[in-house]
Amino acid sequence: MTTTPYTLYHGTSNDFAVVDAANHVPDRAAFAQRVCADLGVDGVLFLALQDEYEPPRCVMTLVQPDGSTAAMCGNGARCAARWVTEQTGESEVMLDTQAGTRRSTVDGAHVVVEMGVPDFAPDAVPVRGDAPMDGDVLNGYAITAVNTGVPHAVTFVEDVDAVDVEGDAPPVRSHERFPAGANVTFAEETEWGFAQRTFERGVEGETQSCGTGAVAVAAVAARHGRVPGDATVTVAPPGGELEVSLTPGGRATLAGPTERVRDGEAETEPRVPKR
Ligand SMILES: N[C@@H](CCC[C@H](N)C(=O)O)C(=O)O
Numbered sequence: 254m255t256t257t258p259y260t261l262y263h264g265t266s267n268d269f270a271v272v273d274a275a276n277h278v279p280d281r282a283a284f285a286q287r288v289c290a291d292l293g294v295d296g297v298l299f300l301a302l303q304d305e306y307e308p309p310r311c312v313m314t315l316v317q318p319d320g321s322t323a324a325m326c327g328n329g330a331r332c333a334a335r336w337v338t339e340q341t342g343e344s345e346v347m348l349d350t351q352a353g354t355r356r357s358t359v360d361g362a363h364v365v366v367e368m369g370v371p372d373f374a375p376d377a378v379p380v381r382g383d384a385p386m387d388g389d390v391l392n393g394y395a396i397t398a399v400n401t402g403v404p405h406a407v408t409f410v411e412d413v414d415a416v417d418v419e420g421d422a423p424p425v426r427s428h429e430r431f432p433a434g435a436n437v438t439f440a441e442e443t444e445w446g447f448a449q450r451t452f453e454r455g456v457e458g459e460t461q462s463c464g465t466g467a468v469a470v471a472a473v474a475a476r477h478g479r480v481p482g483d484a485t486v487t488v489a490p491p492g493g494e495l496e497v498s499l500t501p502g503g504r505a506t507l508a509g510p511t512e513r514v515r516d517g518e519a520e521t522e523p524r525v526p527k528r
Contacts, residue, residue, distance in 0.1 A: 254520055254522075256519060257272055258276065258516065258517070259272050259288070259517055260513060261292070261294065261515050261517065262513050263512050264328030264509060264512075265461070265464075265494070267326075267329070267460055267461060267492060268294040269294055269296050269297065269298045269329055270288050270289075270298070271297075272297055272298070272300070274301035279522070281297070282322075283320070285297040285317065286319070287523065289318035291519070296316060296317045298314070298329050298336075299314040300313055302337060302340055304341050308343055308356075310346075310349060311336075311346060311347070312349045313326075313329065313330060318456050323403055323454075324350065324351035324352040324403055325355075326403075326465065327366065327402070327464015327466075327468060331464065334359050334366060335359055339513070344358060346358075346359065352369065352402035352403070355368065364510075364511050366464075366507050366508075368464075368468045368497075370503040370505070371469065371472035371505060373387070373397075373400075373476065378400045378404045378431070380435075381430045386398035387476070391425045391428050394408040395409075396408050399472055401466075401468040401505070402468075404454075405436045405451075406425050406436070407469050407470060408437075408438070408439055409440050409477075410439050410441055413439050416439045418452050419458065422459075426454055436452065436453050436466055436469075438450070438469050439451070440470040440473075440488075447471070447474065447487070449470050449489060449490045462491070462495070464495065464507050466490070467497050467507060470488050471484070471486040471488060471499055472505060483499055485497070493509065495507060496509060
C-alpha cells in the first residue's frame, strides 16, 4: 500500500486536505472522494509549486467530495497561499486557478486573495437566457446569478438562520436555468454586514464557509445598491468572518483567517474490493 502525505487546513471552517502535486496520485477524483469521506473535509487541494518565480507561483486544483473539479475556491485559495508561504517564506503568491491567476498576500494566519471581477453575464455564469438573471424566482427565492470564479445563485432573505438550506437549495442548485449547476447562497443584511449560508455544488451540502459565496453576496449587494460599489463588506458564514473589498472597476478581494490543523497520510490507490 502506498500513501500520500497531506496537511489539513481550514479557512473559516471550510476544510481542505492539501496535497503537494509532486506526489503522484493516479486517480485524483477517487482519491478526493475517499479522503473527503474519511476525513470529513470539503475538498482536496492539489498544489503544484513553482518556486523558481518571483513571487512564487502555484497551480491550484480543487477536487471536491463528489470527484468534480472546481474552477475556483476562495477559502481554498487562501489556504493554498498560506501553504506556499510556509514552503517558500514568501508573503506574495501567484495562484494559477482555472478561473485565472490570483495574487495573494499572506500575513501569518491572515490571507488576502484577489478574486477577479464578478460576472453577471448569462454566458459567464453560465445561466440559460439572454439577460442576466436578476430577481428571477426559483423555488420561491428571488435569485441573482453571478460568477465569482464559480457560479452562485444569490438570494437575500429576512432571517438566514430560518432557511431550510438542505431542503430549499437543491432544486435551485440543479435548476435547468443553470446548465453547469450553481452554488446557492442565502444572505441576510444586518447592521454590521451580511450573514451568509451556502449550499455547495460538489459538496452537495451546506458548508461552514464559502469564499466565492461571500464575494457573490457583496457583488450582488453592490449591484442592488445595498452597499457602495467601492465598499469593504463583512460577510459572516457560520464558520467565521470574511471581508470582501470591492473596487469601482469591479475587482474584488477576499480576506480572512486560515488555520493549519495537522499532517497525515492517506492511501494513494482506491481500495480494491475483496473477492
Ligand atoms: N468552498 C469554495 C467554493 C468551492 C467550489 C464550489 N463548490 C463549486 O463547485 O462551484 C469557496 O470557498 O469559494
